[in-house]
Amino acid sequence: MIRSLALRDAAAPLWEASLTHPFVRGIGDGTLDERVFQWYIRQDYLFLIDYGRLLSLGAARAPRLSWMRRFAGLSLAVLETEMDLHRSFAAKWGVTDLEATALEPATAAYTDFLLRTASLGDFSELAAAVAPCMWGYAEIGTSLAASATSDRYREWIDMYAGEEFGELADWSRELLDEVDGDPSQMEAAFVASSRHELAFWEAAWVGGRSDGA
Ligand SMILES: Cc1ncc(CN)c(N)n1
Secondary structure (H helix, E strand, O other): OOOHHHHHHHHHHHHHOOOOOOHHHHHHOOOOOOOHHHHHHHHHHHHHHHHHHOOOHHHHHHOOOHHHHHHHHHHHHHHHHHHHHHHHHHHOOOOOOOHOOOOHHHHHHHHHHHHHHHHHHHHHHHHHHHHHHHHHHHHHHHHHHHHHOOOOOHHHHHHOOOOOHHHHHHHHHHHHHHOOOOOOHHHHHHHHHHHHHHHHHHHHHHHHHHHHO
């Protein structure tokens, strides 16, 4: 089987659980409490700072010049475009303390895992760890774009359902299929990242509601 599809298969229950998570469903039908969304935006903003670092490490460690350029460009795109979207969400939803927010355990666990893998693992493990961040969000965005019954979180859906993210998801799959690496180490990194993605939704759902939602 094509490697990217085998990895997707190995993590299928986690991806399904993310896709059907009440947070994700609430974005689609507009019922997600705005305090829960604000909690997510604050934590995701911090996540994106370290995600930008991860992509820069990807550029530093890439064995091919074309991958190096792509990772370098992606790092800048996250720090500018994707974080700009979060800044505009923050303004729209009344979040004023984006950079003063403390890192929650689920965010720290995910970014620590990604940065540790990127620093100490093989480049193929870095590629496997980063893929669910790209491909997973594109899949959720596309699925919500087709099924959303509310426009409340439309900008969020449009960003991740957009052409740019779809193309990024394609690239992350190509990278998985082309990189030299140990299949079991790659699977472990891909599944671990997928588990952290699910834990992130859950943390926002639980944390945002216990903050008074
Ligand atoms: C936790 C998480 N994972 C992935 C993405 C998509 N860049 C994100 N914004 N946040």
